[in-house]
Amino acid sequence: MEPKPWLRALIPYPPGKTLAEIKKELSLDGPIYKLNSNENPLGPSPRVISALAETLGEIHLYPEASYLTLREAIGKKFSVSPEEVILGNGSNEIIEFIFKAYIDEDDTIIVSKPSFLMYEKFAQIYGIKTVEVALRKDYKHDLESILKAVSPNTKAIFLDHPHNPTGSTLTWDEFTDFLKEVPQSCFIILDEAYGDFVEDPNVIRGIELFKKYPNLIVLRTFSKAYGLAGLRLGFGIAQNPIIDNLNRVRQPFNVNILALKAGLAVLEDSEYVKKYIKLVSDGRNFLQKELELLGFKVYPSQANFIMVDFGGTCEELYSYLLRKGFILRPLKAYGFETALRITIGTEEANKALVKEIKNFLLQKA
Numbered sequence: 018m019e020p021k022p023w024l025r026a027l028i029p030y031p032p033g034k035t036l037a038e039i040k041k042e043l044s045l046d047g048p049i050y051k052l053n054s055n056e057n058p059l060g061p062s063p064r065v066i067s068a069l070a071e072t073l074g075e076i077h078l079y080p081e082a083s084y085l086t087l088r089e090a091i092g093k094k095f096s097v098s099p100e101e102v103i104l105g106n107g108s109n110e111i112i113e114f115i116f117k118a119y120i121d122e123d124d125t126i127i128v129s130k131p132s133f134l135m136y137e138k139f140a141q142i143y144g145i146k147t148v149e150v151a152l153r154k155d156y157k158h159d160l161e162s163i164l165k166a167v168s169p170n171t172k173a174i175f176l177d178h179p180h181n182p183t184g185s186t187l188t189w190d191e192f193t194d195f196l197k198e199v200p201q202s203c204f205i206i207l208d209e210a211y212g213d214f215v216e217d218p219n220v221i222r223g224i225e226l227f228k229k230y231p232n233l234i235v236l237r238t239f240s241k242a243y244g245l246a247g248l249r250l251g252f253g254i255a256q257n258p259i260i261d262n263l264n265r266v267r268q269p270f271n272v273n274i275l276a277l278k279a280g281l282a283v284l285e286d287s288e289y290v291k292k293y294i295k296l297v298s299d300g301r302n303f304l305q306k307e308l309e310l311l312g313f314k315v316y317p318s319q320a321n322f323i324m325v326d327f328g329g330t331c332e333e334l335y336s337y338l339l340r341k342g343f344i345l346r347p348l349k350a351y352g353f354e355t356a357l358r359i360t361i362g363t364e365e366a367n368k369a370l371v372k373e374i375k376n377f378l379l380q381k382a
């Protein structure tokens with residue numbers, strides 16, 4: 018049996034390796050600093066652990082079908098109505114809902130090149146053409162060129178914001194000027210997986226814009242700031258008619274009962290989230306300063322990672338750090354031959370990383 022013809026060319030998403038896989042592959046016995054998938058290095062919130070322990074005895078039951086409790090809690094936190102919220106098995110699933118509900122075979126989507134790979138992967142799965150627009154020289158989304166690329170067939174523009182892997186962002190003026198120009202028949206999907214880490218007030222927050230723009234969909238996730246990557250929980254925010262249509266293609270019980278209870282618990286643990294956001298802000302400043310002092314180009318980031326250009330020693334440094342237990346993300350596949358993406362770690366991890374990079378440079382000298 019052959020798959021659909023367009024699936025033959027599809028290469029599945031290349032995920033970061035798990036700790037167990039890395040330990041096995043490298044036979045490492047010292048500490049391992051997993052800085053390749055932008056996960057929360059603090060571990061889960063203690064409230065989540067208690068909530069999960071309490072819920073284990075209920076896993077023979079389906080979860081609440083409407084997820085109203087969690088949609089209400091999200092609504093309260095982000096000042097939106099529960100009717101403007103849809104939950105997904107990770108925010109990835111909401112990207113898929115958009116394809117299922119709205120994007121036809123004759124439609125096209127626009128993405129920046131490079132950007133988060135799943136937009137293009139879903140387009141390939143559904144047999145939809147992707148138009149790629151290069152980032153600007155400063156690695157921001159090139160909104161002007163994106164507008165020029167919009168055609169009557171363009172159904173959706175996907176923008177990861179902050180951008181993955183560069184960490185770049187957009188200002189209010191830049192983005193609202195763009196929103197005004199995009200035809201109403203085309204969705205703008207603002208994927209704010211890293212939105213919780215933005216501290217610059219000049220940087221847009223989609224949640225404050227969607228009520229004014231009926232074609233704007235904002236995506237958020239519990240995988241990053243909320244420390245629930247392994248449970249898979251994300252949400253979309255948009256005006257209610259869009260949410261209603263996305264719900265038509267959502268399977269019943271798409272979010273499992275553990276993810277549901279964990280989401281409710283972590284929303285009550287604002288101290289945990291605040292602590293992590295501060296850790297990211299401090300760690301980002303620390304790594305930026307230290308790596309710049311060592312002569313490397315660090316790109317400004319408002320996310321929980323930074324992209325660093327290590328020049329000609331990039332590959333060698335990557336392998337050296339791997340042997341020392343530091344797992345970073347190479348960015349060759351994204352077109353950045355000499356850069357690595359580093360997830361901001363704990364204070365201890367960040368210091369140890371800088372120390373090891375200095376050791377590497379000393380050896381090279």
Ligand SMILES: Cc1ncc(COP(=O)(O)O)c(C=O)c1O
Pocket residue numbers: 054055106107108109110133177178181208210237238239240246249250251
């Ligand atoms: C820009 C972006 N969007 C979405 C996701 C996926 O989020 P989730 O775990 O909620 O599916 C990621 C994960 O790395 C990401 O970088």
